[in-house]
Amino acid sequence: MTLRGRHLLQLPGPSNVPDRILRAIDRPTIDHRGPEFAKLTRSLQAGLRRVFKTEHDVIMFPGSASGAWEAAFVNTLSPGDRVVMFDHGFFSANWRRVGERFGLEIELLPADWRKPIDVTQLREVLHNDGQHAIKAVALVHNETSTGVANDVTAVRSALDDSGHPALLFVDAVSSLGCMEFAHDAWNVDVTVVGSQKGLMLPPGLSFTAVSSTALAAAESAILPRSYWRWEDMLEFNADGFFPYTPATNLLYGLQEALIMLEEEGLETAWARHGRLAEATRRAVSAWDLEFYCTDVSARSDTLTAVLFPDDHDANAFRRIVREQFNLSLGGGLGPLQGKVVRLGHLGDFNELMLGATLSGVELGLRAAGVPYQPGGVQAALDYLGDH
Numbered sequence: 001m002t003l004r005g006r007h008l009l010q011l012p013g014p015s016n017v018p019d020r021i022l023r024a025i026d027r028p029t030i031d032h033r034g035p036e037f038a039k040l041t042r043s044l045q046a047g048l049r050r051v052f053k054t055e056h057d058v059i060m061f062p063g064s065a066s067g068a069w070e071a072a073f074v075n076t077l078s079p080g081d082r083v084v085m086f087d088h089g090f091f092s093a094n095w096r097r098v099g100e101r102f103g104l105e106i107e108l109l110p111a112d113w114r115k116p117i118d119v120t121q122l123r124e125v126l127h128n129d130g131q132h133a134i135k136a137v138a139l140v141h142n143e144t145s146t147g148v149a150n151d152v153t154a155v156r157s158a159l160d161d162s163g164h165p166a167l168l169f170v171d172a173v174s175s176l177g178c179m180e181f182a183h184d185a186w187n188v189d190v191t192v193v194g195s196q197k198g199l200m201l202p203p204g205l206s207f208t209a210v211s212s213t214a215l216a217a218a219e220s221a222i223l224p225r226s227y228w229r230w231e232d233m234l235e236f237n238a239d240g241f242f243p244y245t246p247a248t249n250l251l252y253g254l255q256e257a258l259i260m261l262e263e264e265g266l267e268t269a270w271a272r273h274g275r276l277a278e279a280t281r282r283a284v285s286a287w288d289l290e291f292y293c294t295d296v297s298a299r300s301d302t303l304t305a306v307l308f309p310d311d312h313d314a315n316a317f318r319r320i321v322r323e324q325f326n327l328s329l330g331g332g333l334g335p336l337q338g339k340v341v342r343l344g345h346l347g348d349f350n351e352l353m354l355g356a357t358l359s360g361v362e363l364g365l366r367a368a369g370v371p372y373q374p375g376g377v378q379a380a381l382d383y384l385g386d387h
């Protein structure tokens with residue numbers, strides 16, 4: 001069947017790439033060792049510092065965010081180092097697997113996937129580690145698989161209160177540019193991000209903000225690294241270049257994305273995400289569907305995960321929505337396969353795109369025979385009209 005109209009890509013990433021960015025990418029590739037390129041790198045560095053809220057240069061690797069996960073470990077740690085992580089979703093599990101593959105000793109703290117991380121147990125673990133054998137604590141700020149947002153500052157406080165020197169690693173892949181985040185003020189040591197969500201770019205780039213403490217750790221860490229070696233990147237970036245052929249055209253796109261975020265204002269972009277997310281939540285409540293995240297205050301501003309009734313296959317619903325309404329929604333990952341639908345509301349997104357997305361969901365619920373109360377779209381519009 002031929003589908004007409006523009007496809008709505010309402011996954012929780014990759015997000016819709018704005019035409020401005022696509023046009024910016026569609027330019028001739030330049031000499032990556034020439035002066036024009038050096039100027040481009042410097043402008044990107046300045047823009048990225050503002051978005052990450054850091055004074056340090058942000059490392060840009062061609063590669064997906066999973067590569068930056070690996071880089072966080074291999075640059076700062078040595079075989080057998082202890083790392084504390086939380087069992088709080090599909091992406092935290094994948095990050096943990098990277099650490100295990102490199103021979104790190106991951107201490108996994110149990111968590112409820114439907115709620116934000118509780119730092120009580122972390123405090124106890126840190127308190128009992130008088131020898132400071134734990135070298136890092138890592139968490140996902142916004143778990144894209146569950147739609148639960150975590151409080152990074154609570155984890156930082158747990159470290160500070162116990163006087164523990166472990167590094168703090170944060171995955172901000174689906175929060176940066178959309179939800180409040182401040183690498184330096186929150187005293188994060190390594191922040192990992194991908195290009196395809198709040199930065200509105202196609203997939204293909206990863207970004208890593210690093211603290212001076214993390215850079216110092218890199219001097220003594222002995223896990224093997226070559227491509228992901230931060231020092232090489234920072235050395236070349238200092239002159240505006242890369243240690244190898246960079247993804248020049250994606251970097252043009254990044255330049256445009258940074259201009260767009262600058263024009264809107266980062267705080268305004270956060271507020272926009274908050275408002276559109278709240279309208280989405282109003283719709284889900286009005287439909288009388290179940291939020292996967294049971295903690296009202298921890299529901300993510302970039303996606304909403306909806307738990308389907310036991311006897312209804314969430315993937316069958318997604319298929320109907322895609323095939324009939326040209327709308328892609330996120331599916332459940334790992335153990336949530338077929339149980340959850342994730343509505344992405346991030347990146348280059350506005351009221352009318354939300355209205356279209358919610359209309360597709362409401363039509364899809366009806367077409368798939370999922371029990372719901374009508375009126376979700378109206379509830380969202382009422383909220384948007386009033387706020």
Ligand SMILES: Cc1ncc(COP(=O)(O)O)c(C=O)c1O
Pocket residue numbers: 013064065066067091140142143144145171172173174194
């Ligand atoms: C929170 C989070 N971390 C990491 C990743 C992995 O990113 P990538 O697929 O770019 O490697 C994703 C991807 O969706 C994510 O949402």
